[in-house]
Amino acid sequence: MTDRPAAPHGVYGHPPADLAEVPEGAVQLSPLVPGSTALEELGPGTLAGLTVLAPPGTLERRHALALSVRALSPGAPLTVLAPKDKGGSRLSRELAGFGCRLDESARRHHRIVRTARPDAPTGLDAAIAEGAARLVPDLGLWSQPGIFSWNRIDPGTALLIETLPPLSGRGADLGCGLGVLARAVLASAKVTGLALVDNDRRAVAAARRNVEDPRVTVAWKDARAADAVPERLDFVVMNPPFHDGGAEDRALGQAFIRRAAAALRPGGTLWLTANTHLPYEATLSEVFREVTPRAAAHGYKIHEARK
Template sequence: MTDLALARPGVYGHPPADLVEVPDGAVQLSPLVPGAAALEELPPGVLAGATVLAPPGTLERRYTLALALRALAPGAPLTVLAPKDRGGSRLSRELSGFGCRLDETAKSHHRIVRTVRPDEPAGLDASIAEGAPQHLSELGLWTQAGIFSWNRIDPGTALLIAHLPALSGRGADLGCGLGVLARAVLASTKVTGLALVDNDRRAVAAARRNVEDPRVTLRWADARAVDAVPERLDFVVMNPPFHEGGAEDRALGQAFIRRAAAALRPGGTLWLTANTHLPYEATLAEVFREVTQRAAAQGYKIHEARK
């Protein structure tokens, strides 16, 4: 057991400060915080305590809980919370299945479960194996539960690929996910470089295995950050996110559009796919000289924008 871990409990995700207390100096453990430590890389028994904002997906949630229990010292405290309609109602049953004795409360539409690590938790290896990176033969891709569209090709991405011309020069894929869109872009031999950027470390790791091409660079970063994307690009492609913390946030996609415009050279192009209801047209018109809708089908739309 390391002194560092004993002195600094782990925090996974972003637990709401008004619902649980997080000790000063706690180590951030999250795949969605660029630069944060990786929960799965911690040796068994090194944490003196942990607070976990549990993910909504069943496989990802059980994987995270199992990793947290594995990393905790026997008898160390564990606090887990989640919105009751996004996995919170299942926390008690899942933690009980690992052999934990529970104290459950409810506050602000969240379920909060406090427990301690049993001496010998049950079923950790099975849950960790189920949520670990895997190769899906039906997709022909490496993936992991919790990544956006982890077990299917997103329809918006598929529509963009169907209408994407052969691109050329240097470009970027913002919010690259598994690398599905990047693989289509790289089919053009005129592409000389492609920067893949995603704020999900698991997605970047999967894309590294799915897109083995010397023209590619990968970065675990928030694409909205000033230094996250190369400058004076010839093109940008993207299927930007529009949810944060489980709630729709249209400002996310708008920020991606502005970042793409800032990264492009004059005359460079953005190819964007988005859900039909998202109001991105005003933002596109604000930062691009020419905007054309190229397709609309199955609840999605494709825009080409020229700087």
């Protein structure tokens, strides 16, 4: 007889190292790490322990917490933390609703809750269903809480769609989200191929359902990676992210701009939408031959950049 392999410890998100202990070799479960394991796919009792950086959105957070409790074996330890102003103040109440007994502390503007999976948790199915993928009637598209602008078309994307001319040739949509922008681009019959790239597994799954077109490929990758985007493209469109872990990080959008420039052929064009306060013009001018403002409204700006 052989011993059963020990159940792994999991980690969801990227908890600050000085606030939560994560055992070496823990399984990464974040939907924002391409190639990582999906928490939704773990069967009950799969994990011997779990550390969670809880997401800020209520539906997404409750969904992740319920999945976390379900994935643990009875009595297995669960550590959950979040900034106080981004869901941390609600952790105790939400976990108590699942039948967990709690030990709560505070440190560095975070709430930290240590608990264990109860023998008979309650309310898991309802919370999992509330945060699951669904068809959003107002959009007519599949989505899921936690995806960027999951239940509406954000104003920046809407302005870019209004501004775009008919495009042609091979292109890419970096940070494609649900596929709203891609659907507008594909309205042009002259588009021969469109690569959709996003680092959110949930967005990729939604885009595959929302953009059913033989000209399209969809990849779960970080758009900044060298192998994420095809080369010698005719155009790139994007509404790049500018938050990382809830904090503004302008380097994200700048990296997207550089990746777009590297992927385009000489003469190829980038169409970019961004909040008006983001200083992307210097980076655009550094890597593109010609940069032209095309629109500005509702706190957003559109640039066309030619390589």
